[in-house]
Amino acid sequence: MTSEEDIAALDQQVYQAPVLFEWEYIGGESKDWIRLLTAIVSPGIGTGLLLLLFVLDDSDSIGVYAFLTTMMLMGFLMTRYLFLPDSHYHYKLTKLGIHYTKEDLIPEIAYTLVRGFAWVGIAVCLIALFVIGPLAFVGAGAFALMAFGMTNFKSKIDQHRILFADANILFNLKNDVLLDIIPKKKMKLAFSGTIYATSLEKKESIIAELIQQLGEVEVVDIKRLNEQYKHPVYTSAQSEQ
Incomplete structure (x- = not known):
């Protein structure tokens, strides 16, 4: 289990690491x-x-x-x-993870x-x-x-990051621009997250870039978002509990 100190160190490093690939997306988290x-x-x-x-x-x-x-x-x-x-x-994609900003429009x-x-x-x-x-x-x-x-209500920019584990899984929701990243072993939430692409073609290029950086990675195509919870990474964790 990665300690809080390790995550804090990785947080700092992921923002300092060279950016290898970047993209933007405008939309909502739901349809x-x-x-x-x-x-x-x-x-x-x-x-x-x-x-x-x-x-x-x-x-x-x-x-x-x-x-x-x-x-x-x-x-x-x-x-x-x-x-x-x-x-x-x-x-912004780096070797250590993805850091990104989110601003409500x-x-x-x-x-x-x-x-x-x-x-x-x-x-x-x-x-x-x-x-x-x-x-x-x-x-x-x-x-x-x-x-x-509403007098002083203004939009703000939030900073987020997804850290890369040694072994990861990409859940690729077909016919959608959503992509989930989770570690193969049980780890902190800092190593899991959801990213979006502007199009299906753009998502394929993002997956290709991620495969190069993640090392050991499994890409799982799913038709519905809840299908990912049938994967052994989730079912085995539930059985251990």
């Missing part, structure tokens, strides 16, 4: 249609619960529907562009719109207060928190 569906469904559930509260309170007015529409639209924008944004990955217009809708939401809730009663205070408070919370 675009999944993120879009989540962005639609998540605020829809919340809005539906609020609608139920208003129905139980016998509220039926334009103010109610304006309030719910604003909530729904703001929830969609926040979920899609703030919580599930595209990210810019910049990978959140358009400034998203911040502006969310802040704007939050302030509009406050106004709508205060107007609705005279129509639907105290329940509007709940929405007004939520919008106020959101407006102030």
Whole structure:
């Protein structure tokens, strides 16, 4: 088992080692249609619960529907562009591992719109207060928190790395740009990770570069991501437990 001191030393070395190959990727960690569906469904559930509260309170007015529409639209924008944004990955391959940066690509217009809708939401809730009663205070408070919370909210660049073990496995998800790297022996999480390519052709070139640097490596083609857990490296570890 590699000690924490060894990993700390390797962390420093992997960033200092010469870069042999580099590439970029822009996208999300999940499928675009999944993120879009989540962005639609998540605020829809919340809005539906609020609608139920208003129905139980016998509220039926334009103010109610304006309030719910604003909530729904703001929830969609926040979920899609703030919580599930595209990210810019910049990978650099060295002999010791891969280090890369990840930056969420959140358009400034998203911040502006969310802040704007939050302030509009406050106004709508205060107007609705005279129509639907105290329940509007709940929405007004939520919008106020959101407006102030978005004031200094900015994207940041995170540093990550995947260290190479002496023997590794590459799980190649066919018809996808995803590639998982794990060690053949049980090791720290620093030696495992997922990388992405811009295309299937680019992924093949990345695999070729990795094979040259990894030494002892097994490339396993899989059709579904969960198929990798049927590999002996996982099943043997489970049996040992």
